[in-house]
Amino acid sequence: MHIAFLTSEYPHPKVPHAAGIATSIKNLAVTLVNKGVRITVFVYHQNEDAIIDDDGVTIHLIAKKKYSLFTWYFYRKHLQHYINRVVVTENIHLLEAPDWTGITAFMHLKAPLVIRFHGSDAYFCKLDKRPQKFKNFVFEKLALLKAKAYIAPTTFAGQETAKIFGLHRKKIKTIHYGLQLDHFNNETPNVYDDKTLLYIGTLIRKKGVLELAEIFNKVIEVEPHAKLKLIGGDAPDVKTGTSSTYALMQNVFSDKAKLNVEYLGKIPYSEVKHQIKQAHVCIFPSFAETLGMVTIESMALQKPVVNTSIGWAQELIDDGVNGYLVHPSDIDTYSQKIVxxxxxxxxxxxxxxxxxLKVESTFDINSIADKNIEYYQSIISKK
Known part of the structure; x- marks a missing residue:
């Protein structure tokens, strides 16, 4: 079986951007290769065209292009021609693509298309309670209607996406993201920086970072030596037009809290794991995720997590057993759980x-990969 992935991000030194989606794709791709599946990854919007072999995965970097008119259309057609050529010459049996921006809208592909709900613009706009550009909605719906089937990382993400786009729920299969658990070992879980909180993710309103600032203000009043570390890129704020969400957070932090906040920005992935091990508690007060890779990575490294209580998180954490679930807007309860x-x-x-233990039973990439193989085979057999 030969499976291909279409993505704008993938963890590799030649790819400039790689976040949670990229990690989830690579975890699956490498494990599928180890199980005898041939894997090709098409990474679009890149700085150059190149073909790379990485851990047995064949990566096609496809350079971004600009056209005098309708770049959104002609670049998609360029991707279509490139992908179809490889589909035919390399006998690709199935192509998986993301829902974000409807990248496969206007494409006519020569392999069955599966779309995985990493999170569409429409999905995040709904959870974030903000309007979506009509063009973006149209592109995403066109792309979804062309797919033979769908994969959702959580049942919540599948159900919400189905409601938004009017999709047939029987065509949606829930398969969680997975972790290569041998890469997430913490031999000394009792060694950490006392009363240190860690947040990992883009600094953006939808991830609850403004609420996080309020939560830390409450924590610092009770625990004046507590520290908060922030890891991730800064983002502009769509609501206020401010170029920096971190600047907005600075306006929320109390004078006491500001003294104990450390913003590390974007750091190498290996360093992120080190920071997780050093943290006392990891916190993710997000309003909008499909699953949240950093949550299960923190859990795998034996960290107590205080997470959002919204939909998807209820499939990751059993409240009070292997983490806490609190709505991000409940500032008092959130801070109390941390203290x-x-x-x-x-x-x-x-x-x-x-x-x-929860991650081992639910998010082990080896069993997750088997579920993907079984689902891919069921779709290919209907070709």
């Missing part, structure tokens, strides 16, 4: 151990 973990180290360790 409780700070002051009960035995609970912190136990919750971290239970978090690891």
């Amino acid at each position: 409780h973990l700070f002051n009960d180290k035995a609970l912190s360790l136990k919750m971290g151990q239970q978090a690891r």
